[in-house]
Amino acid sequence: MDNPIIMNKYSIERTLGNEIKPYNYDEFVKNFKINIISRSDNDLEFDLVGIDVAVANSLRRVIISEVPSMAIEKVHIYQNTSYILDEILAHRLGLIPLKADPRQFKMKEDENSEPNEHDSLVYEMKIKCTKKDLDALAHKQFISFPVYAKHIKWLPLGNQKDIFTEKDVGIISDDILIAKLRPGQEIELKMFAVKGIPKDHAKFQSVCTAWYRMMPNIKLLDEIKGNDAVLLQSCFPKGVIGLKSVKGVLIAFVEDSRKDNSSRNVFRYKQFDNKILLSKIQDHFIFTIESVGAMDPSLIFLEALNILTRKVNSASESALNQTEI
């Protein structure tokens, strides 16, 4: 890009680039691309190229705050004699990620209405610790019996058992510690999960986090060789700076600036003054989505796009519908 973001020793120089350039649809279509860098069940890293920072940020914000998911909202505690207080227990249960796909559920219209198969999931947990349980533990050093998320059982509502299996709507990770029990203590409760958006509460987040960073660009303005080259290499994460040997002298070259994480440790050494330019490419975003596990990260991204489109539509609609004063 013509106007990159330059990282100086003490501050970032943010020259205005795309922000003042008029928007051009054709150019956008031509330049815009998405490159998927890596993907796994829960994580997705992709490049968003040729897009304004506002759009990239909006997507990030929507993913963090508006893509809905299911989470336990209400807990009916019938018995809790553990050391974890009712409120703390309820809070902990709320934060347990559920496998349920939120798209298959509706938002609850009235929060006090009876839960039904379309808007709620019901779980229960009945656990009582006896001395036998404690003795049976593999780790004898435990003085208390751990209650894990795997002890939570799904109770199908209405026709839910025809549609879902426990695998579809159960708990994502079995080994989330909920409480610890001593012999004689018991917990019996019923949990009601609903669909909600993270703006209300962070437990509804479908991602662990989603963020982007701008593509780093490293330019060597001068030849750096010998020991300095080795030093330079050590200033960056592995793989950013490569060394090649030219006639027995090591010369540094930029191998992969993508791997840089803006640690700027080159500025620590005087010998690199004015020899290196660190910058960021304005319209190249390295976007990462870490899904909690209920939805595929790419689906979360699509969902966010849908929400964003809806928002834009409703904004333009209301702008169009505005009567002149």
Add this chain to the structure above:
Amino acid sequence: MVEVLRDKEFLVKEYLETRGLYSHHINSFNAFIDSDLKKIIQQNHAVRSDADPNFYLHFKNVTVGHPQVDDGFNVTRNVTPQECRLRDLTYCAPIYVDIEYVKSGMKYLRKGFIIGRLPIMLRSNRCCLYQKSDAELAKMKECIYDSGGYFIVKGTEKVILMQEQPAKNKILVEKDSNGVPTVQVMSSTVDKKSKTNIIFKKNLIYVCHNALEENIPFVIFMKALGVCSDQLILQMVGTEFAIMNQMYPCFLEGSKLNIYTQKQALRFIGDRIKKMGFSSEDYDSRVITEVHDFLSTVILAHIPVTNTNYHMKAIYTSIMVRRLIFSLSNPDLFDSKDYYGNKCLDLPGSFLSLLFDDTFKRFTFELKSVADKNIPKVKATPFDIIKYIRTDTITNALVFAIQTGNWSIKRFRMERHGVTQVLTRLSYLSAIGMMTRVNSQFEKSRKVSGPRSLQPSQFGMLCPSDTPEGEACGLIKNISLLAHVTTESEDDDAVLQLALNLGVEPVGLYSVDDLHEDYMYLIIFNGNIIGSTNKCIDFVDKFRRCRRKGIFSKFISIYISERHKCIYINSGDGRLCRPYLVVENGQPLLTNAHIDDLKRGYCTFQDFIDQSLIEFIDVDEENNCLIAYNEEKIVPETTHMEMAPFSILGICASVIPFPHHNQSPRNTYQCAMGKQAIGTIALNYQHRIDTLQYNLWYTHIPMVHSKAVPMINYDKLPAGQNATIAVMSYSGYDIEDAIILNKASVDRGFGRGGTFRNSKCFLRHYPNQMMDSIQGPIIDNATKKPIYKHRALENDGIAAIGQPVFDKQVTINKATPKTITVEDVGGDRGFKETPLYYKGYDPSYVDKVMITSNSDCFLIKENFRQPRRPEIGDKFSSRHGQKGVVGLIVDQEDMPFNEVGICPDLIMNPHGFPSRMTVGKLIELLAGKAGVLEGKFQDGSAFGGATVTDISNELQKHNYNYLGKDVLYCGIDGRPMEAYIYSGPVFYQRLKHMVADKIHARSRGPRVLLTRQPTEGRSKDGGLRMGEMERDCLIAYGASMLIIERLMLSSDVVEMDVCKLCGLFSYSGWCHMCQKSNSVCRIKMPYACKLLFQELQAMSIVPKISLKKYCD
């Protein structure tokens, strides 16, 4: 080359673990029970009667049992502290004595007779927690990290604070308030306390004492002591020229008064003793005995006198005068009261023994008067003293004193308040911080700097940081981690014998003026001159060697004062001392091998003390030592080495990371704030029912902690969380130290906590056989459900566990009989409702209900809990005195994020740094960040800990910026921010000040009955006061109608009839004075004004109101 000792802090850890953190309280209590109590009873063991010379009662062989509770019907059983706390009982144990007494001429012996109950200090050797394992403690529902050292009186935990006192039996030369040079001695023995002054006034020297009406010239005093020759007096004081010069006028005065013999002198003093008048016959001899009594037991009471041989007293007095005269020409010789060697600490044990002594004397006196009264009476049954022994005299006196903190001992004219305080259980730190507190006797309001400022001699003994701000600043102190307070030693006789064996020659052996020779050193043992030596260094050296050999207690100190030409040996209680590594020939005796052995458990810390590798040095003896800071600083003259430099700090200051990088007042602020930080107060917090208890749901171990943190168990009971902070400004809601919180963090549990509050009620029996009762809820007929007020109740009339309770709901539906007196037996059997209400804007949940019985009634206690999510206005603080309120809670998407997707939990404004200079916080952040990346806790110990260079390198190793500054993207516009942001984890404490406890507003509401003005204060739903200054603003602005509206119309307006003729109040439009109605006008006025007028009328002052037309 000196070998560097590795892991010296392990010694501190071992020391604190074996000794316990707060042993001074417990040791002194143990000493009280094991020896003082016995001594007191021995001293007052006999009760005799004037009526019958054959009658006697002897107390023998006292023992103290284990804490018991009386469950009524004479059933007693052992009790645990937790039961006492819950049931509002007193944790006390019976005092058993064997008594021998005479009944109808026969001797009887009764063993194990209970004379009273003694409140027992927790974890003392009589406590049931003594030497119990963790599992046993847990079984007793006791926190294993609890300090002990306090008492439980009627369910409340009370601490007897350590009190700082001027040292006893020390000669102090100073200028009194008028600038008169004075030499003062506070004498104190078991049964006498007195203060003797010798002053230099108008070139003459006088002896003053409270019991004397006027000052006695020194020479005459000496003559009364039997030193009649002027030459001898002079020789005793010294024959230096300066002394002779000063003494000359004194001798002149002596001869002017014509007093030459001892008898004359005694009579002279006798005329000046404050006494009741003697009858004229044998006046002379009575006076003489009186003066002898005065000289031997009152003045300089600590010097023993046998058979009116005052030689020692004369020498002591002349030494006092000698010091006085020398200090006249050399101001350096004045002593400082604030020097910590001239102070001692009074511990709970000594307070209790004073009190017990007094009550026991009263107890025996009462028995004596009972015997005197009853023996002469002729009765059918012979007089049996046992029937008159009341156990509650002693019990009540002890319990009352500890409960109220009022220590009044008439014998010593001691009237002290606030000796005990309720143990504050706001946080673990506040509770253990209380056990190290030292209270000073100085008047708090006095603006003096001397006693408040740090004295160099306090180094290592008292924490330089932990003191409150404001009026008690510097008067309330805290002892340091390693400081130890001595208790009374049992080895006094051995020491005395040893001193003589080591070549101390009793004073009498020399001619008196030899005492003042340059080579002569006086040896003063606990304030008494025991002799002198001319081989001072040699003697002290041998003495110290004997101490190291363990011939007598390790806590006995010896030091040479070149200024005084004295060697002081002290074995008394209340001296502060501290362990040091012994260095000999430039090499610490303790080696790495020793430390390794200690680590492996082959030996204990006590072994090192026994082998004298480590030695206790008190404030005085420190003057003779050259103590090296570390191995590098050892020079050939070095005698000792510091164990660990961070141990100069107290408990509260030990929690601060990198305190040596902070501006000093910031550490002081943190010491005060650490006590307000909510966390886990004790492991048994769920079993406690306190009036108010705070807790934090998810406490963290600080990422950066000091070596002292695990030693004081702050890592097991922490109070705070590691927050990822970004130091940047955000939104303007962060000005004036306000902080910004991330809403998602709060959702996930950051800063979440709760309060526990209790309410209790008693169900009493009344004289007319009636009793309070609890009634079930009232059911609404229409809905068949309990009415709103009773919604939380179960059928038994007590709130159900887990039930939410809202404002004005009943939690215990108690009812009291309408009639309760004996006369009303068979009267109205009805009840009136006296329920317990819940009050509060937010609901609470019933946590616990306890029903038990106390000695005379049933006791019901309820505990309510209330979750508290952080909200705007709640107070947070880091560990560097940087407090701030939450200014804004921001959604996660608006928070900045860094290149790896981390967004901060908390944003702090950088303006908090420049003026506060809390560099320690900056380093804590850096170290914390490195620690998180490395996956280990970082060390932030005082005068040590990780270095910034190391931390920076570690950061760089993990590809983070070496300065700790990251590129952050703005969450709102998405662009990277121009500045690099300093961000990382910092330990944050949530303080107990929460908006939910303080929020208050009122439109209409209750009024005070008398003045009809709105009530005051949040608890009474009071109005917000428009005070004087607010009023001034309105006056200045000229808003007169607003003033009327605020001050009268919205407050206590009343319409009154006033007669315009007589100016008095009329009523119902009729003036009683003028007997008219047409002169009556109706005006509005403040009710307070009307009240004032009427009150003035009641005292015969007539205020008249003259009325004018508004337009005139």
